[in-house]
Amino acid sequence: MLEVLDLDLKTGKEEYQEAISRLREKLRDLQHAVRDCGVPVVVLFEGWNAAGKGDAINALVRPLDPRGFKVFTTQAPTLEEQFHPFLWRFSTRLPGKGELVFWDRSWYRQMLEERVDGRLDRSGALAAGGEIREFERQLSDDGVVVIKFWLHISRKEQERRLASMQSDRFERWRWTQPDWKKERGYKKYLQAAEEMLALTSTVNAPWKLVEAHNRRYRRVKVFEHLTETLASRLSRQGHGRKTIGRPMQAVEDIDEEIRSQGLQVEVDSKPSVLDQSDLSKRLDRGDYEKRLSGLQQRLRDLEFECYGRRVASVVVYEGWDAAGKGGNIKRLTQELDPRGYEVVPINAPTAEEKNHHYLWRFWRQLPKAGHMTIFDRSWYGRVLVERVEGFASEEEWSRAYQEINEFERHLTVEGVVCVKFWLHLSPEEQLRRFRARERTPHKRFKLTSEDWRNRVRWNDYRRAVTEMIERTSTPYAPWTVVEAEDKLWARVKTLSTLVTTLERRLGV
């Protein structure tokens, strides 16, 4: 079936710009809807090496909230994976309700490669295809949306791309000898691919073939198929066209007494390290956009450099409610390769987590060598919310300063880069933002009595933050107080701080 694809298809620049910005908007709305409806989504990419799978995933996740998706790559199985049944590494990484999981290569990889190198004969391929159909049917029966892309390029195009990657400093690491060899067997691979596509195109999880020569055309097609599939699935689930993009979270009735207390908050006069930050710092949009895009590109380069040199990093975001953590993280990650980082939102601990040492759940989320983990709130909860709200005893939170310093020292001694941001704003600016949320219908759900209650305790939090920064800002893991009165300034500052830290670490 692949021979029928017209690989000359192209999308013009202007047409692309128009289409992609519309599709991005649509996908962003659909992510909200997917979350509201609790639909798990699996999107997988197979196809030729150098066909643009990574690029497509990069493009897709750009508009998404990084707290709602994960990206996995399927490489040759590790020893641990070889020691488990074949489907283990995929089954243990299924999306939960409302989550998206993207796979760069997937459970098809092994079938395809073994078929090419002859370890799998025709009947072996039939059996493998049958198992995969069962696996996908089980997912689909359970409500998981399974979307499969095959990215197709010609032999000539592939050769051209592989050669150019070889000479690119940031791409070179992706190409090892075995890959090159494999490409010589284009025809064999083509046969195996055709067989696989035929065996595993099912009603519930059909393959979408994508002509992948022209980048713009390829991206638009992938976007269109994903958005259409999600929209049709959600509308079947009764999530109508009109509601898409309007978050369905219930708007909470605000406790009026708490709110009126919140309106009267005044900062106490005790001196704090926070007073040293100049909240008048601002950037105009022109400067912002220029600097942002330069820094994002630079961070992307550094991400690859870290990957190649196996340097892991941990980025901690803490800050006042409405200080703009979410938007800031989004800009930080926007140009990154999603296979290299993960955003971990930290909420109240589960029962199992409460049953262990409070650092246990963070240990489990640490990045492995070459990767980056961004914590949206972190282990500092112990000396912030848990202290202020009394969830931890005084004995517990007082000893946490030392525990955290030891923890971070262990990480940094072991080579992990540790960057920590406190997003700081004035109570007046926070109030402006709260009120803006109250006025904006589709943002109103973001504001709860909880936020007002925290605001009432501004001075308690201020004391806790001050002590936290004083006691846990170490030479190996210093705090950066980010003036967040102006969101544009704050985004550029976090980015440039991270860039500088990584440059220093890498010596580049």
Next chain:
Amino acid sequence: MLEVLDLDLKTGKEEYQEAISRLREKLRDLQHAVRDCGVPVVVLFEGWNAAGKGDAINALVRPLDPRGFKVFTTQAPTLEEQFHPFLWRFSTRLPGKGELVFWDRSWYRQMLEERVDGRLDRSGALAAGGEIREFERQLSDDGVVVIKFWLHISRKEQERRLASMQSDRFERWRWTQPDWKKERGYKKYLQAAEEMLALTSTVNAPWKLVEAHNRRYRRVKVFEHLTETLASRLSRQGHGRKTIGRPMQAVEDIDEEIRSQGLQVEVDSKPSVLDQSDLSKRLDRGDYEKRLSGLQQRLRDLEFECYGRRVASVVVYEGWDAAGKGGNIKRLTQELDPRGYEVVPINAPTAEEKNHHYLWRFWRQLPKAGHMTIFDRSWYGRVLVERVEGFASEEEWSRAYQEINEFERHLTVEGVVCVKFWLHLSPEEQLRRFRARERTPHKRFKLTSEDWRNRVRWNDYRRAVTEMIERTSTPYAPWTVVEAEDKLWARVKTLSTLVTTLERRLGV
């Protein structure tokens, strides 16, 4: 300090028998108390190769409820472990409240070995010692009991043991060339050990040195230290001497109406595959003990054989309430090397588990090659309790038969042995056991209104069990209905079924 140990210390046979059975009893009681008080416990063993660390752990876990402890071994780090900070693999495996974790080698291994081979100099050792002290202090501050044993033997004794292991079919696999080489450096190792012990013996986590020449002496000393440490810790926590061994679980007030309905249960006359089992099967205690111990030894041999040949197995226990699953599992595992198996009790799913496909949590618990996982209840909950109680929709539980068959076929095709037991008894015998529990003060907590409620639904469960066995007994993963009217018979039957299945699989 090691030179002061008197390695000639011995315990006589009779003295040992008396001591060990008293200590086993005590440790069993202490495990209950540890659970009731929610105390996490870490027990680690370091010492010479062939000093008897494995033997000591084996002896310790024998009296324990296998659902309350885990055993880990520290080998050279895997690639995944190398890609994380040093303490990662230990920090992610800390015991939860009320759990015991045993380590055969631990976070001391690397320090010791790098010191011997010269990668760590004196100041490096000081730094490593400091980090370890911090780690253990963090645990201890959080209420974890940390118990550390150093098992000591002389150079001559070690050489003797290594030579004899080399010639033992079941021990040989443990000895690889590098180990042999390392032993030649006894003196260097001795110096490193002395340094390490001095650096890391602290108030909260002191080392216990054990003269390990005489097996009986060694075991008794280890038992005594563990039980004394736990008892003293629990008594400090206000868990007085008297209450140890008396479970503190609240005895539930039984719903009298449900109970009286439960008293009147009559089995309906619909034919069932369960009717084919002859519940009059019995074993007298003499026969039982002879057969039990033979089978346990055989299973232990097979466990090693499976380990060496990397055969994984999964054992599923399902059965009526009070059919004796817990006691049966205990006998099955009693002689096994705890490093080779794990018992996983399945309770109601957590919120995170409910958020995923119902098989997801079982995927995450699968054994790796060479290991055995015993599920105390399992994925069959979907077609038993979830069906009967309506926790799963009819659509969900009806398609589960196929899903389970596919799941188990995948496991077995991938080489995992799959053995499934239904422990069957008559409603009359169940009633006798319920009543016996009511009469026995320290067993009363085991009986709840829930049990009576399930009993009232006997016929619904009977229908569900019948359908389950009919639809999921496959050539590759057959059900064995175990007549459990007599517990002794049932224990021998599960053991012999497992033994036979493994023998067939291994061709031995």
